[in-house]
Amino acid sequence: MKEAWWEKAVVYQVYPKSFKDTNGDGIGDLKGIIDSLDYIKDLGVNTLWLNPIFISPQIDNGYDISNYYAIDEIFGGLEDIETLIHEAHKRDIKILLDLVLNHTSDQHPWFQEALRGKANIYRDYYLWADEKADGVAPNNWESFFGGSVWEKEEKSNQYYFHLFAKKMPDLNWKNPEVKRAMVEIAKFWLDKGVDGFRLDAFIHMIKDDFNKDVPNVPAGEIAIAEEYYANLPEVKRYLSEFISEIKEVKPDCFILGEAASATPELADSYIREDLCQTVISFDHFAERIIEQDERIPKGLEKRTLDAPEMKQKLKKWQHSLSEGKLPTLYWNNHDMPRVVSRFGDDTQYRDKSAKALALSMYLLRGIPVILYGEEIGMKNLEIRDIELFQSPQATSQYIQLLENGLKKEQALRRIASVNKEASRGVMQWDASEFAGFSTKANWIGENREMFYNVAVESQDEMSVLAFYKQLIQLKSEDLFTFGEVIFLETTDNILAYKRQYNQEEALVLVNLTGEEVVAPAWLDSYSDWILKMDSEDVIGKTVAPYTYKLYIKKDEE
Ligand code: BGC
Numbered sequence: 001m002k003e004a005w006w007e008k009a010v011v012y013q014v015y016p017k018s019f020k021d022t023n024g025d026g027i028g029d030l031k032g033i034i035d036s037l038d039y040i041k042d043l044g045v046n047t048l049w050l051n052p053i054f055i056s057p058q059i060d061n062g063y064d065i066s067n068y069y070a071i072d073e074i075f076g077g078l079e080d081i082e083t084l085i086h087e088a089h090k091r092d093i094k095i096l097l098d099l100v101l102n103h104t105s106d107q108h109p110w111f112q113e114a115l116r117g118k119a120n121i122y123r124d125y126y127l128w129a130d131e132k133a134d135g136v137a138p139n140n141w142e143s144f145f146g147g148s149v150w151e152k153e154e155k156s157n158q159y160y161f162h163l164f165a166k167k168m169p170d171l172n173w174k175n176p177e178v179k180r181a182m183v184e185i186a187k188f189w190l191d192k193g194v195d196g197f198r199l200d201a202f203i204h205m206i207k208d209d210f211n212k213d214v215p216n217v218p219a220g221e222i223a224i225a226e227e228y229y230a231n232l233p234e235v236k237r238y239l240s241e242f243i244s245e246i247k248e249v250k251p252d253c254f255i256l257g258e259a260a261s262a263t264p265e266l267a268d269s270y271i272r273e274d275l276c277q278t279v280i281s282f283d284h285f286a287e288r289i290i291e292q293d294e295r296i297p298k299g300l301e302k303r304t305l306d307a308p309e310m311k312q313k314l315k316k317w318q319h320s321l322s323e324g325k326l327p328t329l330y331w332n333n334h335d336m337p338r339v340v341s342r343f344g345d346d347t348q349y350r351d352k353s354a355k356a357l358a359l360s361m362y363l364l365r366g367i368p369v370i371l372y373g374e375e376i377g378m379k380n381l382e383i384r385d386i387e388l389f390q391s392p393q394a395t396s397q398y399i400q401l402l403e404n405g406l407k408k409e410q411a412l413r414r415i416a417s418v419n420k421e422a423s424r425g426v427m428q429w430d431a432s433e434f435a436g437f438s439t440k441a442n443w444i445g446e447n448r449e450m451f452y453n454v455a456v457e458s459q460d461e462m463s464v465l466a467f468y469k470q471l472i473q474l475k476s477e478d479l480f481t482f483g484e485v486i487f488l489e490t491t492d493n494i495l496a497y498k499r500q501y502n503q504e505e506a507l508v509l510v511n512l513t514g515e516e517v518v519a520p521a522w523l524d525s526y527s528d529w530i531l532k533m534d535s536e537d538v539i540g541k542t543v544a545p546y547t548y549k550l551y552i553k554k555d556e557e
Pocket of ligand 1: 164
């Protein structure tokens with residue numbers, strides 16, 4: 001059987017607002033991505049995922065779409081996306097657009113029509129319910145963005161449902177018209193030449209009966225209600241109907257589904273010809289708190305990688321998907337802080353931890369998804385002003401931290417260390433005032449980095465960038481695509497696995513932490529294997545922080 005193209009996909013995620021600005025408005029644009037295609041090609045990746053670029057009021061950076069058929073003017077126009085697709089394809093790079101199925105912007109004409117009243121034909125595109133009692137929302141479900149999922153619409157005295165921001169009402173997928181409209185949208189973009197979609201938040205498409213309340217929640221309070229609005233069994237039925245129709249026009253359309261809370265078992269059920277080719281889940285990450293400080297409220301504590309736990313999770317993800325199904329392999333995306341700051345060490349071991357973590361993850365079985373800037377060791381954005389955070393939560397956290405006695409800088413750093421926006425700083429192209437991203441101050445901010453930028457790292461064969469290129473190149477080999485994965489026994493902080501394919505074998509060994517740990521006794525038996533990637537630490541009885549090694553078995557002629 002011919003292998004599907006995505007079996008060897010290495011995805012590069014670009015957050016268009018932060019990648020490259022060519023028109024000097026401080027916001028990245030499509031021309032900036034077009035201009036960077038040679039850089040992207042040179043990295044060795046073969047698939048580009050763009051976060052949303054459609055017309056949007058930008059309440060949630062484009063995840064609130066008011067017109068799915070046109071490009072937001074901050075990014076350019078239709079001709080720019082056409083050029084991008086064309087130029088990417090010329091370089092054998094596939095394009096995935098981010099498609100938001102679960103909700104629209106409240107400015108979308110469908111919702112504007114729906115607001116006109118109960119009799120409007122678009123009313124049923126969205127989810128409405130009556131109040132439970134006088135002034136009481138239909139149930140006690142909490143929105144992911146804080147507050148109730150329900151927002152009252154005064155004119156009709158009904159409530160509409162929003163799982164995310166108030167200005168992002170959820171669509172009613174039980175209405176066949178919604179599916180029909182979304183199929184048209186998908187076909188429109190496939191017709192323009194895109195190769196697939198990253199499906200945003202699809203696991204929430206279907207909700208349970210609105211009469212149900214989360215149990216044991218005090219009256220008048222709300223609670224996150226995943227059991228009622230995530231991963232309901234009917235999601236598969238509705239998604240399948242949608243995907244089957246779009247696959248009729250493009251059978252090799254690649255669906256990268258976002259299934260944030262999926263366990264490996266659930267992921268396995270979502271990876272199907274008529275659903276997703278693979279999914280992005282947050283399940284494989286494990287963190288632990290490393291500092292107790294009573295001034296720091298829950299959720300803002302200093303954390304680091306919980307290496308033993310994460311190892312168990314990775315093993316599970318590698319071994320519990322059915323034959324032929326691939327997980328995604330990733331360390332960060334636009335919804336979480338950057339890997340080198342979150343799990344590595346962005347001061348003492350910046351290069352080494354960036355390389356070690358990359359090696360440990362990307363040679364496993366699965367599809368790597370690399371966030372722009374990760375390949376140069378970009379760290380969390382140093383946010384200098386609380387006003388720059390968009391999430392209202394950040395402001396309340398800030399006030400609380402100051403009240404608890406933290407200095408402004410400490411408070412900002414602490415918030416940035418957990419906030420998703422810390423990953424969205426602009427790409428560091430060079431060391432100039434605006435990081436080579438733009439000619440003026442930009443929408444979110446930049447880190448001024450003398451050494452961690454494309455210009456400097458391109459000239460240095462020991463850089464994080466050079467390492468990523470080498471790693472991506474290796475990943476394309478059959479050994480690292482199709483080879484069996486065998487985990488080896490090690491002390492808790494070391495991840496070691498072999499890949500085997502026909503006569504070929506490789507061994508990856510990484511100390512995932514900043515601690516020195518006991519070396520595995522079996523390492524001696526690999527002494528005649530060739531060292532292909534090496535942090536140059538001598539392994540005796542112990543393994544130094546963030547040591548990484550890739551050994552390849554010598555050919556036996
Ligand atoms: C995206 C988020 C977005 C949310 C709502 C996601 O999971 O990745 O950035 O806020 O969906 O669309």
